[in-house]
Amino acid sequence: MNAAGAGDAGLVVEASELQVSFGDFEAVRGVSFEVRRGECLALVGESGSGKSVTARSLLGLSGDGARVQAGALRLDGEELPARTSDGAWQSIRGGRIGLVHQDALVALDPLRPVWREVDDALRLHTDLGRAARRQRVLELLDRVGIEEPASIARRRSGQLSGGQRQRVLIAAALAGDPALLIADEPTSSVDQAVQAQLIGLFNALKADGMTMLFITHDLGVVQRLADRVAVMSEGLVVETAPTEPLFRAPQHRITRTLLAAQPKPTVDSSDHASAASAAGAAAPLVDVRAVSRTFRTLGASPVHAVRGASFILGRGETLGIVGSSGSGKSTLARIALGLEQPDAGSVTFLGEPWNPAPERRRRPRRPRLGYVPQDALSSFDPRRTVGEILADAITAGRSRSVRTNRAAIEAALEQVGLDASIAGLRPLHLSGGQRQRVAIARALAPEPDVLLCDEPVSSLDVTVQAQVLALIQRLVDDLGLACLFISHDLAVVAQLSDRVAVMSEGELVETAPVAELFAAPKHPASRALLEAQRSLEVR
Structure with missing residues (x-):
């Protein structure tokens, strides 16, 4: 990086012709931007667009094997260290530059x-x-x-x-x-009510003079926080503009694609009503009755995670469970999966006791309950290839042989829109969207009756999110699956669900057909979630 004197006193960050490469792969290609004192610049783009690598270059954290070059890379007029091993970074990271992680x-x-x-x-x-x-x-x-x-x-x-x-x-x-606060997807894993609170906090920090570089895929957050927006695609900044003009008249097709992909809480009431009616006429596949779970920790008050929750799930139906952070959604999901035993109440699956029940009685039915987790990467064995992961699921753990199960592996990948060539790759080498598709393929491999999805798209950018949601909807329809879909995002739930159950402080406080709940929510918690959702929609 070139040595240079201080420039404009109002500039906190100045990056010129920033390039970051990993071997032959150019992750960031000649990116230039500035952030002025008290300003918030949002970097937005699809997964793999280079936004996080760009931001982390300001901290010397581009990644192992990264080669960083720039015409200028300055903080408060001073050139940042050229080498990531330079000891000067120790006073910069956490001192002059603060970082807020996603997870x-x-x-x-x-x-x-x-x-x-x-x-x-x-x-x-x-x-x-x-x-x-x-x-x-x-x-x-x-x-x-x-x-x-x-x-x-x-x-x-x-x-x-x-x-x-x-x-x-x-x-x-x-x-x-710090002179600069870098926030890398800080609102993507929390519900809309908490998102709104965090946006208020970041706006208060900005009002106090804090300079921010904000990385996100959520354009509703950007619209309420950023002063300017830089849109990235394939390592390039393709459009930079003040926030209001960019939303009003986006110039680049990538910007228009991102805006069009934002989830909107639209409800097709006829389709949802017919599915819910058909499901209600048949015996339920999953019957959860008055389950409760309390966690006790030495020196702390008991946490009543789930309190007397009941619901049924019928064949071909999608039930969405929504609620704020800490409302008990994930604990209820673990009880439904048989991974957490309730203190009271019971779960019946396929007409037989499921939880509480000995695992030896559940094991023969486990393949009939598919599970798609929020964090697909953490759920995979990093030592295994995609092919081995799918072979294990296809054979219920009897074999990881790719050669023996090649046809079934290729069919499973094709079903979720992936090329057979990725069977030889390990999960770490896949994009977020590819990993989530592999998680779906793994869940469907044993041909389950029920698919449980726990926040499956919350960490994905909006375009990949839209693709994965469309995939789940198609598979549920084509295979006649029952689906329990857990999310904090009402717009996502509205796209997929026939009925919605709202959780608050461990209780299921309202359950209704999706169109009915969106049109006339009865419980204060339901109304609060809808108000928070609408407050964050792109205007």
Whole structure:
């Protein structure tokens, strides 16, 4: 990188002709942008467009084997270190530049109280003593809107809601009093109500003079936060404009595609009503009756994750379960899967006891209940190829031989729109959309009767999200599956579901046909979710 003197005093970040390559692959190709003091620049684009690599280049974290070149890469007029191994980065990361990660649960150490996460940044980047740091931790937690900061500070990350964890990450990023805050998809894994709160927090930080580089695929968030938007595609910035003009009159086809792919809560009431009616006339495949689950931790109040929840799921029906972070959706899903035993109540699957029941009685029916997780990558054995993963599912664990099961593997990949050539790749070498399709193929391989999808598209960009949702809808229709679809995104649920069940504080507070719930929600929790959804729609 060229040495250069300070430029415009109002510029916090200046990048010129930034290039990042991994061997022969050019991830970022001649990108240039500026961020001025107190401004928020949003980097948006599809998965693999280069937005995260671009942002992480400002932290010297482009990745193993990355080759970074730039005409200029400056922070507050000073050239950033040319080599990622340069010791100067230690004072920049967490000090002059703060980073808010996408996945707070992964970013936070599960074995330490969260005050230590914030204290680390203070210890490394300030001269405060121990007592002063402890006080400053509480001030930072209060600044990011955490109620009862002294109590929250003593908890571990697993004892916090998704919104609380994200706020802790923001507090840690602010601890070094950074000149620039980089937020990498900080709202993608939380529900709309928490999203709206986090947007309010980021706007408050911006009003206090914070400079931000915001990476996201959610254009509703961008519209409410960013001053300018840079749209990336295949390593290039294809369009840059102030936010309002870009949304009003997008110039590039990629920008128009991103805007068109935003999920909208439109409901085809006739299709949904007929499916729900047909499902209700037959015996249910899944019957959940008054299940409850309480978690108890030494030194903490009991957490009533699920309280007396009941629902049925019929053949050919899709039931959407929605709720805010911490409402109990995922615990209810684990009970339905037989992975978490309820304290009270029961689950019947295919007319026989399922939970509680000995695993030896469940095992013969396990292939008939398919599961698509939120984080497909974490659910795969990283040592196995796609072909081996699918062979294992096809044979119910009896074989991982790709050669023996080649025809079935290729058919499973074709069913989810993937080329047979990826059978030889490992999950780490796939895009997010490809991994999610492989997870769906794995779930369908044993030919299940029921498909349970737990937040299957929340981490995907809007165009890939639309493709995966269309795939799930087609497969459910073509195969006659019953589907239990868990999401915090009402727009997504509206596209797929026949009925919707709303969860709040561990209870299923309202269940109704999707058109009825969207038109006239009865419970305050349902109305709050709809209001939050509408507040984040692209205008």
